[in-house]
Amino acid sequence: MGFGWILTSDLNLDVKFSGKTSDWSSSTKAEIFAILTCLIICPSNSHVTIFTDSQCAIDTFNSLHHYKMTPRRFQKINNNLLWQAILFIIKRLNLTIKFVKVQAHSGDRYNDMADTLAKAGCDTQDTITISPLAIKTQKGYIVFNDELIIDRNIRKTTKKIINFRNIERQLSHKSLHHIKDFTIDRLINWEYTQDWFNYNPFSKVTSQSYSKHVSWRMKCSNYALPTLDSLNRNYPDILKGFDTCFLCSSAQESNEHFWTCPESIKILKDIFMKHEIIYKAIIMNNLDHNKIDDSNNIIINCPVFSCFNLLITTISDAKDLHCILINMIPSSIIKPFQEAKIPKKLTKKLLLTFLFNLHRDIYEILWKTRNTHWKRYKIDHNITKTSFTKRPSQHYKRRRQNNSDISPNNPDNNNILNIGYTNPFMNSKRNLDDSIFWIYLTSSNFRHNLPWINSLYLDVIDSITYDQNLFYYNI
Numbered sequence: 448m449g450f451g452w453i454l455t456s457d458l459n460l461d462v463k464f465s466g467k468t469s470d471w472s473s474s475t476k477a478e479i480f481a482i483l484t485c486l487i488i489c490p491s492n493s494h495v496t497i498f499t500d501s502q503c504a505i506d507t508f509n510s511l512h513h514y515k516m517t518p519r520r521f522q523k524i525n526n527n528l529l530w531q532a533i534l535f536i537i538k539r540l541n542l543t544i545k546f547v548k549v550q551a552h553s554g555d556r557y558n559d560m561a562d563t564l565a566k567a568g569c570d571t572q573d574t575i576t577i578s579p580l581a582i583k584t585q586k587g588y589i590v591f592n593d594e595l596i597i598d599r600n601i602r603k604t605t606k607k608i609i610n611f612r613n614i615e616r617q618l619s620h621k622s623l624h625h626i627k628d629f630t631i632d633r634l635i636n637w638e639y640t641q642d643w644f645n646y647n648p649f650s651k652v653t654s655q656s657y658s659k660h661v662s663w664r665m666k667c668s669n670y671a672l673p674t675l676d677s678l679n680r681n682y683p684d685i686l687k688g689f690d691t692c693f694l695c696s697s698a699q700e701s702n703e704h705f706w707t708c709p710e711s712i713k714i715l716k717d718i719f720m721k722h723e724i725i726y727k728a729i730i731m732n733n734l735d736h737n738k739i740d741d742s743n744n745i746i747i748n749c750p751v752f753s754c755f756n757l758l759i760t761t762i763s764d765a766k767d768l769h770c771i772l773i774n775m776i777p778s779s780i781i782k783p784f785q786e787a788k789i790p791k792k793l794t795k796k797l798l799l800t801f802l803f804n805l806h807r808d809i810y811e812i813l814w815k816t817r818n819t820h821w822k823r824y825k826i827d828h829n830i831t832k833t834s835f836t837k838r839p840s841q842h843y844k845r846r847r848q849n850n851s852d853i854s855p856n857n858p859d860n861n862n863i864l865n866i867g868y869t870n871p872f873m874n875s876k877r878n879l880d881d882s883i884f885w886i887y888l889t890s891s892n893f894r895h896n897l898p899w900i901n902s903l904y905l906d907v908i909d910s911i912t913y914d915q916n917l918f919y920y921n922i
């Protein structure tokens with residue numbers, strides 16, 4: 448990202464400078480570099496007034512002198528090496544600094560000139576970096592992948608890398624391919640989904656009811672409900688191959704069939720019709736009358752409910768509905784709230800309560816109906832709790848791929864699961880499934896996640912070229 452500055456003084460010197468930053472590229476980093484490079488050339492003992500449009504840079508500069516700014520807190524500031532360099536220059540040259548905030552793009556002559564210089568800086572080939580070895584106040588630093596100095600909150604940065612890893616592992620799992628497809632189609636709102644997984648409507652922080660509900664959310668979202676196909680796999684001697692769906696008595700019961708079984712759809716239709724009325728009432732009661740002229744004109748259309756008007760036989764007939772059944776929150780259910788101009792905070796509150804009531808009904812009516820059949824089957828076939836617990840011990844051989852070649856040339860390594868867990872700070876690069884890479888590029892601000900992007904073998908994706916200096920992808 449480019450930056451530029453102009454020095455104006457009584458001496459009428461026409462000093463200009465422009466340059467380009469690399470690594471964790473952000474507008475604030477560019478601003479800090481502009482401040483740093485202009486302070487270097489100031490004569491000793493001078494009074495410097497910096498006109499900048501970056502409030503963030505001004506605030507951070509002011510916070511550096513706050514009495515609460517301990518060395519530990521200092522290390523958590525983004526670009527802390529640059530700030531240390533600035534403080535060093537100020538001290539060495541004995542400068543007096545004053546900041547003046549100017550409105551960006553407001554016609555300020557010098558600000559516009561600086562903008563033009565910043566744009567020119569973008570086009571230069573060389574980037575400006577500082578050597579951490581020259582900063583004596585910094586006793587040590589952490590380098591990621593032998594190339595990138597982490598000059599910001601270490602814990603947050605590490606957490607981000609690990610979060611990326613976790614979602615990669617989750618989406619790469621073969622049984623969760625639907626979730627991956629939904630993500631590629633951008634049906635899932637991950638922010639709301641995360642909130643939903645953390646949502647606790649019960650009065651206590653931990654309780655049996657809460658655990659039970661979380662377990663339902665987890666099992667649904669991982670396709671891990673104890674349906675007959677998985678029970679047969681785990682307890683073949685007890686089930687003896689019986690896997691016919693209790694509800695329709697014609698197909699094999701699996702997690703996928705459970706949600707698309709014609710009998711399930713009938714039950715679900717009643718539940719969703721009831722909740723559609725509630726859903727519409729919530730939106731109508733909370734819409735912002737100041738921003739919406741005529742509330743009668745509002746048409747609330749959500750595919751989660753309207754899909755029942757058509758015949759549903761597979762998941763692809765009603766993807767949004769399927770998302771919600773597996774406890775992922777589809778964007779389409781949030782859209783009517785946005786159209787009714789309901790604030791985000793209130794939307795979350797209303798939607799989470801609504802989803803809780805909806806899922807309670809799905810659990811109580813649909814899953815319990817299925818379980819009644821299952822209980823009856825167990826009584827008829829003399830299967831008790833002890834049948835599952837007191838079984839002859841079986842030794843399963845863990846299937847583990849004996850794959851020692853982890854180089855990118857090995858096509859088996861395209862899937863991260865084949866590599867297993869690796870410490871994110873290991874000096875090893877890895878391949879990434881093309882589709883997961885695509886999800887990242889289209890859904891996250893990857894510019895701010897440089898360690899993660901640095902840890903990839905980007906050249907394996909032929910169709911994508913990555914320009915680290917320009918920070919954009921040509922696809």
Ligand SMILES: [Zn+2]
Nearest residue numbers: 692694695708
């Ligand atoms: Zn069925």
